[in-house]
Amino acid sequence: ARVALTTQSAEKIYRSDGPSARIETSLRLEAGAAFDWLPQETILFDRASLVRTLDVDMAADARLIACESVVFGRLAMGETCASGDFRDRWRVRRAGRLIFAEDVRLEAPAAALDRPAIGAGARAMATLLHVAPDAPARLDDCRTALENIDCESGVSALDGFLVARLVSRSPENLRLAILALFSHLLGRAAPRVWQ
Numbered sequence: 357a358r359v360a361l362t363t364q365s366a367e368k369i370y371r372s373d374g375p376s377a378r379i380e381t382s383l384r385l386e387a388g389a390a391f392d393w394l395p396q397e398t399i400l401f402d403r404a405s406l407v408r409t410l411d412v413d414m415a416a417d418a419r420l421i422a423c424e425s426v427v428f429g430r431l432a433m434g435e436t437c438a439s440g441d442f443r444d445r446w447r448v449r450r451a452g453r454l455i456f457a458e459d460v461r462l463e464a465p466a467a468a469l470d471r472p473a474i475g476a477g478a479r480a481m482a483t484l485l486h487v488a489p490d491a492p493a494r495l496d497d498c499r500t501a502l503e504n505i506d507c508e509s510g511v512s513a514l515d516g517f518l519v520a521r522l523v524s525r526s527p528e529n530l531r532l533a534i535l536a537l538f539s540h541l542l543g544r545a546a547p548r549v550w551q
Contacts, residue, residue, distance in 0.1 A: 360392040362547045366427070367395065371403035376441065379408045385418035393422040394538070394547060397480070397527065400428050400465065405441040414487065416451040421541055423534060425482035427527045428465045436479065438466045448487060448517075455517060456485060469523075478508070478523035480530040486541055487517040494518060494540065501536040509533060 369377050379398075385391050393410075400406060414420055424444065428437035441463050448456040462468045469475030486494065492513035498520060502509045507524040520537055524530040531550075538546040545551070 357386075357388075358390040360394060360542075360547060362394040362549055363396050364549060365396060367398040369398060369400050369404040369406045371401055371440070372405040373403075376405040376407045376443075379406070381408075381410045383410075383412045383414075383420075385412070385414035385420060387415040387417055389415065390419040391421075392542065393420070393424075394550070395424065396549065397425040397427050397482075397531070399430060400426060400437045400440060400442060402429065402435065402437050403440050404437060407443045407445075409445045410447070412448040413452075414448070414450050417489065418450075419488040420448070421484070421486050422446075422448075423482060423484040423537075425480065425522075425530060425534060427480045427530075428469065429479060431479055431527060436466045439464050444483075446483070446485070448485065450487060450516065455487070455515070456519070458483070475523050476508070477525050480524050480527040482520075482522045482530055482534055484520040484522070484534065484537055484541075485517060486519075489516060491516060491518045497540045498537055501540050502533055505529060505533045505536060507533040 429435040444460040446458045495513040498511045507529045509522045511520040
């Protein structure tokens, strides 16, 4: 089976006066499956609190493209996410073996992202993971795709997968970078809602 799953629009997380909003996604890919997890960006409003998890259990020959992006505030409206809490946890297992684990936690996201070593003023970020036997062979193409886009990025290849990390002051530029990666990895046009 081959499935591409996205969202109708950006997801909005409003301020919380109580517990964190939770988004828990669990995916299982059987032998020969190809799955593209391509939700549009999540927008965090000021004082939002979000805990997001992505757990993937995939067969050795399954293929996965997973992209999650987040925008801290509605910048076009002059809004920023000065206070709040964002936690993002990824776990990907192939043939029962953990191959990718990542945890991100940002408290007071705007101040954290202003720090040079974290975001240097970025207000949007994304992680894209491509797991497939031939994924490392796409490293140079992905790096080339990002060269002329005003977005800080890095793409690394490891054993059977590649990971791209993107940060930008501009959510629009982040989206352009994601679309550039999609064009090289999907083998077809991005879902219509992304265009």
